[in-house]
Structure formats: structure tokens, C-alpha cells
Amino acid sequence: MTDNTILIKDTLILNPSDFKEIKGSLLIKNDKIAEIDTDIDESNVDKVIDGKGKILLPGFVNTHTHLSMTLFRGLADDLSLDSWLNDNIWPMEANLTSEYCYIGALLGAIELIKSGTTTFSDMYFYMEDVAKAVEESGIRAVLSYGMIDFGDDEKREHEIKENIALFEKCNGMADGRIKVFFGPHSPYTASKDLLEDVRWLANEYNTGIHIHVSETQKEINDSLEAHDLRPFEYLDSIGFLGPDVVAAHSVWLSHNEIEIIKRNNVKISHNPCSNMKLASGIAPIQDLITNDICVGIGTDGASSNNNLDLIEELRTASLLQKVNLLNPKALTSNEALAMGTIRGAEVLGLEQEIGSIEVGKKADLILIDTNNANMVPDSSATSSNIIYSANGYNVDTTICNGKILMENKKLTTLDEEEIYKKARKAIEELKEARK
Ligand SMILES: C[C@H]1O[C@@H](n2cnc3c(N)ncnc32)[C@H](O)[C@@H]1O
Numbered sequence: 291m292t293d294n295t296i297l298i299k300d301t302l303i304l305n306p307s308d309f310k311e312i313k314g315s316l317l318i319k320n321d322k323i324a325e326i327d328t329d330i331d332e333s334n335v336d337k338v339i340d341g342k343g344k345i346l347l348p349g350f351v352n353t354h355t356h357l358s359m360t361l362f363r364g365l366a367d368d369l370s371l372d373s374w375l376n377d378n379i380w381p382m383e384a385n386l387t388s389e390y391c392y393i394g395a396l397l398g399a400i401e402l403i404k405s406g407t408t409t410f411s412d413m414y415f416y417m418e419d420v421a422k423a424v425e426e427s428g429i430r431a432v433l434s435y436g437m438i439d440f441g442d443d444e445k446r447e448h449e450i451k452e453n454i455a456l457f458e459k460c461n462g463m464a465d466g467r468i469k470v471f472f473g474p475h476s477p478y479t480a481s482k483d484l485l486e487d488v489r490w491l492a493n494e495y496n497t498g499i500h501i502h503v504s505e506t507q508k509e510i511n512d513s514l515e516a517h518d519l520r521p522f523e524y525l526d527s528i529g530f531l532g533p534d535v536v537a538a539h540s541v542w543l544s545h546n547e548i549e550i551i552k553r554n555n556v557k558i559s560h561n562p563c564s565n566m567k568l569a570s571g572i573a574p575i576q577d578l579i580t581n582d583i584c585v586g587i588g589t590d591g592a593s594s595n596n597n598l599d600l601i602e603e604l605r606t607a608s609l610l611q612k613v614n615l616l617n618p619k620a621l622t623s624n625e626a627l628a629m630g631t632i633r634g635a636e637v638l639g640l641e642q643e644i645g646s647i648e649v650g651k652k653a654d655l656i657l658i659d660t661n662n663a664n665m666v667p668d669s670s671a672t673s674s675n676i677i678y679s680a681n682g683y684n685v686d687t688t689i690c691n692g693k694i695l696m697e698n699k700k701l702t703t704l705d706e707e708e709i710y711k712k713a714r715k716a717i718e719e720l721k722e723a724r725k
């Protein structure tokens with residue numbers, strides 16, 4: 291088999307692992323970055339992309355979402371998590387089918403690719419259909435099945451079977467672009483037995499755990515009432531925590547819980563837009579980073595955000611820490627950019643493969659076009675121009691696993707119009723079914 295090569299020529303390469311900027315070119319060979327240099331010979335290259343006026347970055351890593359929920363965008367706004375979930379989302383989810391979840395995931399994949407995300411970590415239902423959407427769209431994903439048992443033994447067995455089946459069918463699928471985690475929804479929807487089973491399974495299958503923890507004050511109060519412990523204290527007390535646990539939200543944390551997170555090397559997924567929109571609270575991200583805790587960024591589902599634009603999420607994360615601490619130096623643009631790339635890769639245990647621009651890593655790369663009104667002049671630091679000025683629509687080219695998924699804003703793997711049509715029809719049918 292001959293090598294497939296792509297040369298990205300004459301661009302500005304910004305590597306978030308050290309923030310060094312290189313004016314030069316990058317060669318992709320098959321699925322990997324093969325060479326980075328000021329000048330690379332283009333004579334035997336299959337395809338040349340002109341990178342002039344563009345910034346080359348690693349693809350963004352969205353560490354927490356529910357991709358099929360893109361169908362529910364704008365469905366239930368201006369509500370607290372409790373009434374959003376209980377009175378609106380869960381009743382709608384009762385009518386989901388594999389086809390709806392597939393369409394929702396494809397719709398989400400379009401948005402991710404267009405805004406420069408090449409890896410997402412998902413927790414939802416009908417995950418084999420999400421895997422199909424991942425395979426077809428060319429993106430990279432960590433998938434987990436959202437396990438909820440509310441203390442019911444039969445349900446627990448069913449949920450465990452589902453997540454194991456997903457692991458056995460999809461882990462390593464799509465040329466290795468898909469990894470499978472276990473996804474107990476939260477300490478308030480998953481019983482102690484389920485959480486203990488998941489801990490054992492994650493060790494046995496040597497994979498990670500994706501869970502919502504400490505999102506709202508109500509969750510803290512309910513946990514204190516049920517266990518006399520705060521959520522992370524409870525999870526620690528049952529031996530659930532470890533370096534393979536990704537805790538989404540982690541908004542309300544005591545000093546003791548920050549110590550617990552640090553001691554167990556738990557990874558955090560920060561979701562500021564969802565936390566703001568549901569009025570859940572402000573996560574102490576600067577504090578966690580100062581404590582050397584690994585924090586990645588996530589959008590949560592498009593139904594509580596309401597979009598999947600990671601640049602917008604990073605900007606929000608940065609501004610929110612600054613205003614909350616009344617400290618303009620909090621969460622700098624460099625820290626935010628790292629959070630969206632290399633830290634996100636670490637959160638998912640994928641830092642050997644993705645998250646930075648190094649020879650030998652997977653070619654998950656994006657080009658941001660600076661020739662747009664909101665990015666001119668580019669006199670500031672490059673990370674400032676990306677985090678404080680840009681948005682997802684400045685992304686021009688998206689490459690995942692060495693394959694071009696979007697070039698000059700044109701998608702190569704998905705039929706946008708067809709998917710929009712099917713998504714609009716799906717949500718109409720779902721709304722009708724709820725009546
Ligand atoms: C996997 C399950 O998680 C739910 N879900 C989506 N967003 C959130 C959130 N912010 N907090 C808790 N649960 C959430 C989905 O609606 C689904 O029921």
C-alpha cells in the first residue's frame with residue numbers, strides 16, 4: 291500500500307504543549323504527523339493545502355457532550371437543571387429511537403467538524419448509532435452509555451449489559467477512532483451497587499469512566515441528606531475514584547473535595563456555558579489548575595448550551611474565571627487553549643495520540659483563517675486572537691486521523707442539507723409523540 295500524503299504549506303503552527311510558534315509546513319503521512327519544518331519538498335506529495343494567512347492548531351477536544359441531544363436544541367430554555375431534566379428532557383428521551391439518535395449525532399458531528407472539534411466524549415443512549423455516525427463522519431470519539439438504575443436491580447443489570455455490549459462491539463472501531471468508556475450518569479441516578487460494579491468493570495476492561503458530579507447545589511444538599519457526605523466524598527468513600535474517572539461539571543467543591551480530586555488524580559470536564567445557562571454555578575477552575583488538577587473543556591449537550599462551538603466555550607471559560615475572581619489574569623488565553631486541546635486529550639487518556647502537534651502523533655489538525663474581520667489585525671498573541679476574538683466559524687479546514695473532513699468550509703463526509711432535513715423532521719415527530 292502506498293502512503294497517502296498531505297502537505298500543509300507556509301502556515302503558522304501553534305503548538306499548545308509549549309506555545310512555540312513555527313512559521314513553516316507540516317507533512318501528514320496516512321493518519322499521522324510525519325514532519326514539521328520551515329520548508330518541506332512538495333514534489334511527491336498527494337495533496338497540498340495552502341496555509342498562508344492561517345493558523346494551524348491541533349483539533350479541539352470536547353470532553354463532555356451528549357451529541358444526539360443536538361436534536362433538542364432550544365427545546366427547553368431558561369430552566370434549572372432539575373426541571374429541565376425531569377419535566378422536559380427525560381419525557382422527550384422516553385420516545386427516542388436508534389434512528390433519532392443517529393440523526394441527532396450526525397447533526398452534532400456537522401457542527402463539531404465545522405467549528406474545529408476533532409474529538410468528543412459522549413454519554414447517551416443508542417450509542418451504537420452514535421458510533422455509526424462517528425464512523426461515517428470521520429471524527430474521533432470516546433463513547434459511553436448513560437447508565438441510570440435509580441436503585442432498581444433489574445435496571446442495573448440491563449444498564450451494565452448495554453455498556454459492556456457497546457464496549458465489545460465498538461471499542462477500537464472506525465480505524466481505532468472510537469474508544470468506549472463506562473458512563474454511570476451521576477451519583478444521584480446510579481446506585482452504590484452500580485457505581486461499585488462500574489469501578490470493577492473499568493479495571494477489568496482497562497478503560498475510563500464518564501460521570502456527572504457536583505453540578506448543582508441541590509445535588510450537594512441531596513447527597514448530604516442521603517449519605518451525610520458531599521458527592522466527591524461519597525464517591526471516594528466507596529472507592530470509586532481514580533485517574534480514569536472523568537467528572538463532568540464539578541461546580542460545587544469544598545476544600546476537602548479538591549483534595550480528594552487531587553489525591554485520586556480525577557480528571558475534570560468544565561462546561562461553563564451549560565453551567566451558566568442552567569444557573570448551576572461557577573466551577574473553581576483556576577483553583578483546580580493551581581492545584582495541578584487536569585481540566586478539559588466540554589459543551590454538555592446542545593440542549594443546555596445551546597451550541598457545540600468549543601472556541602466560544604473556551605472564551606466563556608476564561609471570561610467567567612476573570613470576572614468571578616475579579617482577576618484579569620485568571621485563565622489566560624494560553625491556559626484556555628491548552629484546556630481545549632492537550633489537557634482535553636489528557637482528560638480522556640489520549641495524550642499519547644492527540645492534543646498537540648508533534649511528529650508521530652495522529653494528524654488531528656485544524657486551520658483557522660485569520661483573514662476575517664473579527665481576527666484582523668493579528669497584532670496580539672496568537673492564542674489571544676483565537677480565544678478572545680475568534681469563533682468556530684473562523685475554522686476553515688478540519689482534518690482527523692489524516693483525513694480531510696472539511697476544506698475551505700466545505701464538508702467532505704456528510705451531506706449537510708440532507709441531515710438538516712432529517713433532523714427537522716425528527717424533532718417534529720418527537721414533539722408530536724409527546725403530546
Ligand atoms: C445521559 C443522560 O444525561 C442527561 N443530561 C444531559 N445534560 C445533563 C446535565 N447537564 N446534567 C445531568 N444530566 C444531563 C441526558 O439528558 C441523558 O438523560
Ligand SMILES: [Zn+2]
Nearest residue numbers: 502538590591
Ligand atoms: Zn452532561
